[in-house]
Amino acid sequence: MVGTQSASAASGCYGSGPRVRDGNGNLQYTRYCYAYLKSNMYDWRYGASPTAIMEAGESWFVCQSYFPGHENPWTGNDRRNYWWLWSQGDTKWSHNGWGWFPANRISGAGTGAAPGLRVC
Template identity: 30%
Template sequence: MKKIRALVACLAVAGALIVTAPAVQAAGSCYQSGPQAGYGTTYTCGIWRSNHLWAMYGSGNFHGLDNITGVLNAGNSWFICQRKTVVKLEYGSIKNDWFAYTLGDNGYWGWVSATRFSAGGNWEPVPGLGYCPAGFGETDTYPGDRPRGGSRWNIPGPDGESSVRIN
């Protein structure tokens, strides 16, 4: 009987620990992280393959300026926010029109397609990554963009997308 009581007590303690344990992030989803590059709130997310950053702005207009300058390596990276764009990318069976803003590993600012994130579904925002405030990215002078003059947009895209469409 003592053994049964001891077992019940252990199970009760274990159950209490399980109930009070902090929630774990879903595999591959983003999580809020510390300040970066003057932004108070950033998000850390997993990128499944190295890619190039796109320099684009405006919700009504797409400016394909120098979309192959910035580079972001695979692994964990931090991001400012995400927004839906007029650019629709397809990489095999992965399709998305959401992009996230960050500073590339080589010092250029730009947008990373949601097709490169380790979590998320087709035509959906990246889970756990905050949304850009209204007006963010509406001009060519937002934080750090350095497009080179005379550059042309590469189709089907710098990272081998099977399809790039501008809505």
């Protein structure tokens, strides 16, 4: 899932990623974003267990959504965030690794949405 590193990585999502088929078989456009921390990914439709792990680095994401009932896990710098990014993880456990990645681990997101990525 790694793309070409860009100076834009520090300020949000950028460039065009691959076109991928999501867990429902729909063809999706993606953009690259830089994750500065790895994280578990979740799809709450299937319970609280993680569906995958996404490693730190440059990866593609489809879109992002705001889930007020699902706070991002703490990063150690107390940045509360309720935005999550939809993608397929690197280490897949269930649902072919599709799940939500916490926005507070994306460069440029901080406590809000990841700049440059569409809302689902």
